[in-house]
Amino acid sequence: MKKVIMGNHALSYGALLARAQVIAAYPITPQTQVVELLSEMCADKILDAMFIKVESEHSAMAACIGASAAGARTFTATSAQGLALMHEMLHWASGGRHPVVMGNINRAMAPGWSIWTDQNDSLSQRDTGWMQYYCSSNQEVVDTVIQAFKVSEQLLIPGLVVLDAFALSHTYEVVDIPDQALVDKFLPPFQPEIRLTPSDPHAFGGLTSPDHYFELRYKLERDMEKAPALIEETGREFKKIFGRSLDLVDPYLCDDAELIFVTSGTAGYTARVAVDELRKEGLKAGNLRMRVFRPFPFARVREVVAKAKKVAVLDRNISYGAHGIFYQEVKSALYGPQPSPPVFGFIAGLGGRDITVDSFREISSYTLARAKPEEDIVWIGVKR
């Protein structure tokens, strides 16, 4: 069934179709409609879930962790300051191996107060042990929530489904809502082996001495290393049932490309338009849209961009004192003995400044005019 829905409601539909059993959330612009619609679905008994209203995002994630420990499929959503307030609990979810799935609407961090998009909120949670998916369309949001539950529950690692504020969260698009019976076939109920239950009591997350802590972190990383293959596998399975691809990366015209843009989020689709225009003008451009940031698909990135003459990474984020965060990862993916193309790093669109086709034209001109990068950060559109 096709519906015209906003990106936020795409997250709600994803949670509905996944049959989330517990939702604990606190509202924050631009995430509010996600949980607003979910609370209505719960009240109207369309979704058989417990909706827990809490006093903060820290409590929201704490409630999700408790519910997940008890064996419930658990969903929440937040944004920017809310995600930052959850930071401690994000470690609890991943360290405790509770496969919560959360939507995060990319919103720039204050100060200055901003409600507009950039990726510094989610990328600041890079090392918390959560998987991170970046979406570029409302269809991809619905589909990714369903995929994320399937992957997370097999690995017992939580997942973050990320979309841009307003550019996606409040933009209405046609979405093919997957059939519930088919989703049920794709995503079986969550049945963890170990769960919080009164008949077999255990203390969860207790004091762990140096005898064991190290091994638990080793196990988490080893399971995270299984995630790229599992994301590919679930993506293929999803495509068989629903006809849409959910891969680690989304390359567009990269096979013969001389210049490859590396992008994520909504800028990933703007880049495609730029690629089409540049190709009409005779430049063999391509675009590698990153769907997954953690685990970082190093092998796939290497495979796609290694043949290009030049790589231009667009970051809507910054690691102060270092560079754009995707830029660092792409460089890291190409490090080694094999010959690799020069990688240029661009920062654009912080705090919701538009990233347009012209931004990519500027990136392309800059890159073509230079044999190799002269600086690690090239600022696109900064007024100086």
Next chain:
Amino acid sequence: MRDKNAKKVVFHSEREMPTMIISVGSQTYNKTGAWRNIRPVIELDKCLKCGICWKFCPEPSIVIQDEWPVVDYDYCKGCGICAEECPAKCIVMVAEEK
């Protein structure tokens, strides 16, 4: 009374360990009474046998024996909640000395 002979569980490889951080054995090998700076002393001649100290002890380290409260000093951390809550004021906190 709890079993005080519990042994600490130590895994020898990550394969033996559960994925999640959960308690698998009794924690009573950990005699938390060693953390105590002040100890509760119950003056039984003033005690009303109301059981409030037993109810409030968070450890729980007060047991009722033959109707009278007895402190289990192997686990009592000396928090003083029993002394605070006792309506007859018959529990005194006394400094531990080496």
